[in-house]
Amino acid sequence: MTDLAELLGIARDVLDGASSRFVEGVGAPSAVQKGRNDFATEVDLELERTISRQLSECTGIPVHGEEFGGPQLLTGTSWVLDPIDGTFNYSAGHPLSGMLLALVQEGVPVLGLTWLPGLGQRYAAAVGGPVYLNGQPLPRLEPSKLSAAMIGFGSFNIDGAGRVPGIFRFNLLGALSRLSGRVRMHGSTGIDLAYTASGILGGAVVFGHHPWDNAAGVAMVRAAGGVVTDLLGREWTIESGSVLAAAPGVHEELLDLISETADRVRGEVEQ
Known part of the structure; x- marks a missing residue:
């Protein structure tokens, strides 16, 4: 299997490629009602299809997405994708929304990526650290009050x-x-x-x-x-x-x- 550093690089490229569409779709109205106070936009569905297809093609690893589901996550290796986190914000034109992607192995997240295109912020990390912001490593967290x-x-x-x-x-x-x-x-x-x-x-x-x-x-x-x-x-x-x-x-x-x-x-x- 491709190592975590390579997989992180592939995931970064895929989310970078989806960022322009994410920004273009800000303000998209509700398209699918999922329950009380919960909905998805057409952009949610489009982004999940696009990102899932690219990840599967590039890595051979299946994707479990918010909108379309996927493999169970307790065993094996899977990507876990939320194409638009903060959907209410996104649909209202609020910049606090993003794309979330994790790689889960045997139920444990080993890669994490949070892309916030409206803020120009790209967070990524592999198990063991460090956390990167726009490609630059951040210091470890210090004890605080x-x-x-x-x-x-x-x-x-x-x-x-x-x-x-x-x-x-x-x-x-x-x-x-x-x-x-x-x-x-x-x-x-x-x-x-x-x-x-x-x-x-x-x-x-x-x-x-x-x-x-x-x-x-x-x-x-x-x-x-x-x-x-x-x-x-x-x-x-x-x-x-x-x-x-x-x-x-x-x-x-x-x-x-x-x-x-x-x-x-x-x-x-x-x-």
């Missing part, structure tokens, strides 16, 4: 149910605001995790579980020397239901805060 960090936070509806209920997210946001006045809600998991890997953010709280949203960023945060678990502190896997990614030190503080918030919400429910 939550009070000094910006934190990316996932979006929510306070009335939402599901795996991570909206009321818990709301309470966690309130608790976090007491310790850090620099919470950011970008509307893009890929940006939250890439910015954590690069040190712009001290950490990211991700409530989603989809591998196409999370795998690339997890690979990069790990390559940068960050800590990645789920919200309960368990080691992140491709099947995890959430992501907590942060610089050393910040991660521990965030995990304590999440535990305290869960206990408080549980106590309020039981009263």
